[in-house]
Amino acid sequence: MTRVRSVELRLVRLPLVRPFRTSFGEMTHKECVLVRVETEDAEGWGECVASTEPDFSEEWNEGVWLVLRDFLAPALLHAGDPSASEIERALAFVRGHPMAKAALVNALLDADLRAEKRSLATFLGAERSRVECGVSVGIAPSTAQLLEQVDGYLSEGYLRIKLKIEPGTDFERVRAVREAHPDIALSVDANAAYGLEDVDVFRQLDELGLLMIEQPLHHQDLVNHAKLQSRLQTDVCLDESIRSAADAASAIELGACRIVNVKQGRVGGLLEAVRVHDVCEAQGVPVWCGGMLETGIGRATNVALAAMPNFHLPGDTSASRRYFLEDLTEPFELDPDGTMAVPAAPGIGVDPIPARLEATTLRIERVGKE
Numbered sequence: 249m250t251r252v253r254s255v256e257l258r259l260v261r262l263p264l265v266r267p268f269r270t271s272f273g274e275m276t277h278k279e280c281v282l283v284r285v286e287t288e289d290a291e292g293w294g295e296c297v298a299s300t301e302p303d304f305s306e307e308w309n310e311g312v313w314l315v316l317r318d319f320l321a322p323a324l325l326h327a328g329d330p331s332a333s334e335i336e337r338a339l340a341f342v343r344g345h346p347m348a349k350a351a352l353v354n355a356l357l358d359a360d361l362r363a364e365k366r367s368l369a370t371f372l373g374a375e376r377s378r379v380e381c382g383v384s385v386g387i388a389p390s391t392a393q394l395l396e397q398v399d400g401y402l403s404e405g406y407l408r409i410k411l412k413i414e415p416g417t418d419f420e421r422v423r424a425v426r427e428a429h430p431d432i433a434l435s436v437d438a439n440a441a442y443g444l445e446d447v448d449v450f451r452q453l454d455e456l457g458l459l460m461i462e463q464p465l466h467h468q469d470l471v472n473h474a475k476l477q478s479r480l481q482t483d484v485c486l487d488e489s490i491r492s493a494a495d496a497a498s499a500i501e502l503g504a505c506r507i508v509n510v511k512q513g514r515v516g517g518l519l520e521a522v523r524v525h526d527v528c529e530a531q532g533v534p535v536w537c538g539g540m541l542e543t544g545i546g547r548a549t550n551v552a553l554a555a556m557p558n559f560h561l562p563g564d565t566s567a568s569r570r571y572f573l574e575d576l577t578e579p580f581e582l583d584p585d586g587t588m589a590v591p592a593a594p595g596i597g598v599d600p601i602p603a604r605l606e607a608t609t610l611r612i613e614r615v616g617k618e
């Protein structure tokens with residue numbers, strides 16, 4: 249007998265307060281798969297960070313749904329009595345699919361921690377009760393609109409501004425923001441849109457005193473990231489390239505980056521995210537917590553992670569209102585000092601509001617024991 253009774257998959261869709269454009273496309277809605285695991289003792293929630301298209305990575309919602317329904321959830325249900333830390337082994341027969349696995353691992357961990365009445369932050373060894381927050385600003389229709397958005401976020405208290413860039417919409421835009429705000433912590437994120445032949449753009453950006461340049465090149469190209477890093481003063485940060493602690497170790501050894509963005513969903517869940525954190529900490533490489541426009545469920549998970557000791561830079565852990573008019577949970581708020589409280593209640597510390605779930609759900613499927 250296993251203590252996991254059922255796994256419920258739920259596809260939800262929420263409008264974003266403003267479209268979010270990156271080098272690979274524009275999002276007007278947040279659509280994601282939520283996983284609810286019911287055990288003998290509690291229920292737990294996990295939010296999958298994949299979206300409607302396989303653009304950030306190979307994973308997307310419909311693929312996530314199938315791999316969870318047909319392979320991962322049945323494996324969990326028939327795995328005997330796995331602890332949250334053993335569950336990764338039970339799912340390892342499925343190659344890849346870290347985002348789908350993460351939702352399930354995190355949901356089981358949440359259920360276990362709720363049963364133990366222990367917060368996720370405590371489980372992770374978090375050292376802070378509040379985390380410093382940054383904000384990621386999508387590619388705006390014009391420089392004037394970008395400047396206006398940046399002003400708005402700064403007045404709310406955000407401690408770091410990250411600008412999305414793409415070829416043709418890069419140096420001039422970033423320079424305009426830098427000239428308007430000479431002293432702010434400013435970074436850029438290319439989402440892998442450039443090649444090493446674009447080194448001149450990065451040399452220009454190198455003059456702007458940026459905190460980091462995130463994922464400039466193809467996600468599989470660690471060697472060229474190392475070449476680029478050696479030609480720049482600005483720290484290169486990797487996001488898409490890092491899918492495991494082993495990837496982080498390789499990237500650091502190669503000199504491909506000097507900062508790592510940790511997204512628990514991209515690396516297969518919280519347990520692997522802790523390993524990424526530890527590998528980086530041991531090598532003296534600071535990490536920060538990335539975001540994927542999560543609802544309150546994923547946000548609670550991220551904020552607890554961001555309170556771990558080697559998270560040295562403000563994360564893409566923005567307030568609910570930066571994304572949604574109404575979140576799925578009680579909204580996460582930013583204090584005027586740019587920090588956010590880490591949930592202290594058992595598990596992820598927040599619950600989806602039933603009426604909000606109902607209003608946003610596109611479909612539900614339950615995977616139980618036959």
Ligand code: NPG
Pocket residue numbers: 270299304383384437439487538539540541542564565566
């Ligand atoms: O605040 O959650 C946030 C957004 C942070 O820029 C952000 N995320 O490439 O890191 C990214 C980007 C992203 C969002 C990518 C959604 C894919 C989907």
